[in-house]
Amino acid sequence: MICPKCGFDGCQIVAETTSKGKDFSAGKGCCGALLLGPIGILCGACGKGKKIKSTNYWICNNCGNKFKA
Numbered sequence: 001m002i003c004p005k006c007g008f009d010g011c012q013i014v015a016e017t018t019s020k021g022k023d024f025s026a027g028k029g030c031c032g033a034l035l036l037g038p039i040g041i042l043c044g045a046c047g048k049g050k051k052i053k054s055t056n057y058w059i060c061n062n063c064g065n066k067f068k069a
Contacts, residue, residue: 001058008062017054
């Protein structure tokens with residue numbers, strides 16, 4: 001891939017992953033255990049609602065420009 005900014009042809013692809021939302025919660029796991037027993041730990045502590053987003057882009061090794069193809 002050729003960089004649109006400097007014209008260098010030594011670019012590499014990079015994957016960036018971000019997460020947003022609820023993750024494992026020890027507090028919810030304990031509450032779930034009290035209410036439902038051992039199965040409640042899993043139900044209360046799961047990361048339900050967590051969203052993971054992955055974005056792929058190119059980065060130029062010469063000038064550092066990030067761009068999508």
